[in-house]
Amino acid sequence: MKKCPSCNTQVDEKNKFCINCGAPLTEVKKEEVKEEPKKEEVKVEEPKKEEIKVEVTKTPSSGEGFGTASLILGIISLVLSFTTWLIIPIFLVVITIVVGLILGIINLAKGGKKFAGLILNGISIVTGIASFVIFYVFVISLGLFSAFDYLQDYSYTTKSITKYQANPVAGFYKCSSSSNVSADNYTSKLDLYSSKNFTWTYVNENGIVKGTYTYSDVEKDTELANTNYYKLVMTSNSITQNGKEVTGTKENTYEMGIDTSGKKKSLVMINEKSYTMYYCIES
16 A cells, blocks of 8 residues: 555555545655554353253162072072081071071062062972982881891890790791792791700601700800800700601700891701711791
8 A cells, every 4th residue: 555645545556646636656656555454253151051950860679689688698508508417407408498588578569670589499399308308218117127126136135035035046937958048938937945855847748846955065165156066955855847846855966056236047967877967047
């Protein structure tokens, strides 16, 4: 920009004449025109309104806590249900199951969806009963077998004491000439009564011999600690063979060894004259 020398009007540098007065501008020197600094527009921004976000957290149903507690008790009761054969765990199982079921029912009543506790407590009832029954059936069965064996032992012991203590050779025996004699394999029955009477019944020959006997101790060096030896003298006064009775007296002497190590006494008899051997077992 430059000034007109005539009217001081500011005109464009490219103009040769003043636009105000028409004076020529060729001789006019350029003057720097200080432009006033532009005023900067200050924009005042309005404060932004902060958006307030409200987080809405879903609160669990009022029954969910009861469902969780029921689940925990269900796990505990299931573990304990396998030990119901013990005294203390029985009460613990009952308490945990009952409380767990109650909490599970409350959970459902309040709209809770956790029903696993009810299922576990229900399973605990079944496993607890099964554990209890199986164990005690086993124990009772074992006890009955043990009691039966004990009664048998007691019976044999009592029988020996009451009947044979004063007379150690007395007893009721099944005999055979074979060493494999058993309760089902025998050829004769020998009954030595404590009154010192005897009856010898031969099964195959249909013979019955009756009479009296005496016995005496025989000392022998033997390694068999439970075997005692006796001399048995049997005097028959009645013999019945094939339904016919034969009168007369006959005496036979036997060496007898009695083994008392088993539940039943077993004995071996050897006739001193004929050397006939009999193996007998208490019936």
